[in-house]
Amino acid sequence: MQKNNYFLAISLCFLFFQGFSQISPYNYSKNIFDKQQYILEKTQKSQIIFDADSLTGFNEIEAWNKINEGDFEFWDKKNYLSVLKREYIKKKYNLNKTIIHDKVERVQASCTNMGFETGNISGWTLTQGDNTNSLTHAVSAGWSATTKYSVVGPGTDPVITSLQRVPQGGGNFTLLLGDGDTQGGFAVKAKQTFNVTASNSVFIYRYAVVLNACQNANLCVVHTCTSQPYFNISFTDANGAAIPCTDFNVVAGSPLCNTGTDPSFVQFGSTDFYYKDWTTKSFDLRPYIGQNVTIEFIASDCDQTAHPGWAYIDCACQSMALSLNGNELPYDPQTIKSMCSMTSNTLCAPAGFTSYTWSQSGGGGITGQTGQCINVTDPATYSVTLQMQGVSCTSPILYSTFTLVPSPSATFNYTA
Secondary structure: OHHHHHHHHHHHHHHHHHHHOOOOOOOHHHOOOOHHHHHHHHHOOOOOOOOHHHHOOOOHHHHHHHHOOOOOOHHHHHHHHHHHHHHHHHHHOOOOOOEEOOOOOOEEOOOOOOOOOOOOOOOOEEEEEEEEEOOOOEEEEEEEEOOOEEEEOOOEOOOOOOOEOOOOOOOOOEEEEOOOOOOOOEEEEEEEEEEOOHHHOEEEEEEEEEEEOOOOOOOOOOOEOOOOOEEEEEEEOOOOOEOOOOOEEEEOOEOEEOOOOOOOOEEOOOOOEEEEEEEEEEEEOHHHOOOEEEEEEEEEOOOOOOOOEEEEEEEEEEOOOOEEOOEEOOOOOOOEEEEEOOOOEEEEOOOOOOEEEEEEHHHOOOOOOOOOEEEEOOOOEEEEEEEOOOOOOOOOEEEEEEEEEOOOOOOOOOOO
16 A cells, blocks of 8 residues: 555656646746645655756756745745656656657658648658757757647747748648747757759758747856757758758857857747747758758757747758749750740749849840849840858859740731
8 A cells, every 4th residue: 555655646746747847937836736735645755865866967956946936835845846856857867758769761762741731741750859958959868759749731820929830932831840838848850861863952941930048047047058949950961971051050048148049030029939930941952962861950948948949840842943934944054945035034043042143144134133033035144153051152053045936927918
């Protein structure tokens, strides 16, 4: 009977913390459990004593700061501390989790469901881990299966109400990476490995990010840049080596991380939430044609569990080619293309590059234009330099030569 009581008490501790973790970290009096019932249950067993080695890394000062925000008696606060310690140990040693061997890649024949237009995550691998370092993206005890994601349709983010869940120019769905405004200290990863071909050699990715920055100097005493919520994008080749100029990493700012926040993030009202609206980027994968590459996105809470981070993802693949009046042109600079002698023809480069610089043979009027698309009327050779993110990255160049196809004319002979 005594053994059964012990396991009952441990179960109650676990159930209590599950409810506790769904509320604001600084308002514990709103717990889903009745306070008097909680006190009664806690007094029926002695306080648990934990091995000191198991608690290495546990920040007891910050735990007390959080607990003192509640309205509990001192002896009851000590029980709260015991619950937090036990949950820290369970998280630290990754207890009761199914581990996924993240190095085993499921290779797709080509880009698969990049925009989540099937309404699910087919083609992608979604995992989670306990964030232990926001700069190196380390997690404790590996990546495990996760349900901390959603495939969502049009609408607004429930916290950042000015942020659309689906970008303009995107499809019908996006991936919500993470579980939104929910605490837990989890990093959530979405990745896909696919074989690069000429038809999918431009990878276009759109993303929007929300990070809850810890701004209270008294409560954020351990929130350095390694602890804050973060978002990361990375591309790797078949050997696991980083592909140059593809990485993007941002961590939320704090009193101890004043260099972490990307200046393009905007504070939402007077809250501690900062967000980056939809951004579109493209990357030229032609040097990797015939090889497998891996695309990876991570959105993470802070490692102290109280400050969440999440992101929306939408991707696509296409060939590296110009298009004329909406029709893709084969990439072959030796071939002369024809265009109709209309008032104007629309020539476009692939979307998502940082900048575009056009030129026209003979120094025509197109030279120096900087839009994704240009209007052309003259037979000439047109080229565009595409700038990718990163100041030292190689800039791909596309060009085509055009001749005019004369407008048809009709000759009529009228005989009365």
